[in-house]
Amino acid sequence: MDAQLKKGLLELCVLVSLKNEESYGYKIISDISPYVDISESTLYPILKRLEATGALTTRTKEYNGRLRKYYMITEAGRKKIKESLYDLDELRRIYDYIYREGR
């Protein structure tokens, strides 16, 4: 898949996984893995960029005697999900076309 496209989609997947509750690295990966291949080293820059663009915030909480970084979606992040749904409609039409006619 086109690298840029996948990157954008992965960012959305991460945001979506945060939509209902805060999450942390391992959990994000395990939530998304059934749908898309994502490695730890791929997730790291995605989380970094999403934080830089204000789509999520982080906080560190103690868990089982160690510190864990939790990620929470922001209003801006929710807005990004909503706006991307328009693009996804187009994406699905394109996908259907290619899948139908390309076989």
Place this chain on the structure above:
Amino acid sequence: MTKYEWETELKKNIHRLPPDEIKRVMEYYGELFDDYAERGKRETEIINEFGNPVDVADKILAEFDSENAVAPDKQTEPQNGDAPDSHGASPKDSISAGVGGGREARFADGDKDINGGTADEKPDEKSDNKRGPVEERVILFVMINFLTGFIFFIACAVVWLAVCMIALASVCVAAGGVFTTAVSFGPIATGGVGSGVAQLGIGVAAVGLGILMTVLSVKLIKCCAAATKKIFVSLRNWFFAKKESV
């Protein structure tokens, strides 16, 4: 390889990053390691999952470099990653960039069209593909484009006309110099050496001056072209900024 060795190797390879970035990376992987271990994975399994620490480091460095090198030119992101996708581009932009040349390419063509006067094309293209609040932005974009487009177009025409006239003048000076030089040999040959040589001198000087002027005016034309492009780009950036913030 042990966990310690893996982490050491990683840290070694990212040592040129700022300390807080290194800390962030090590904490990220340390936390992941603990989470995997907690769920029963063995040390070697986990570092296999993470992959080669040098590769991981390379990826981190590449991403870091691109994020910090290409900051300003956010929205003019090209397709398919020939410049890295650093620009804080939102997921939405990335998708559009991937999905059929998205808005970027259309705007590129649209901007060129403005110069030719057919700015009308853009709103039609855009409004076909977007709905809702985006329509407001489209109208705003078109209006601003018409306003600045016209003024800009007139200003551009004037500047370019002036520049071309300078270029033309340079060529004339040079040509005139050549003729003067050629004609000067007449008087020299027929005995009027004084005036002949003077004319020769003037002719040669004019040629030199003309060539210099031509070179300078070519440079001037190039500068105008670059400035024109820059203004288009920053106008486009500004419109995108409006879109993002609305």
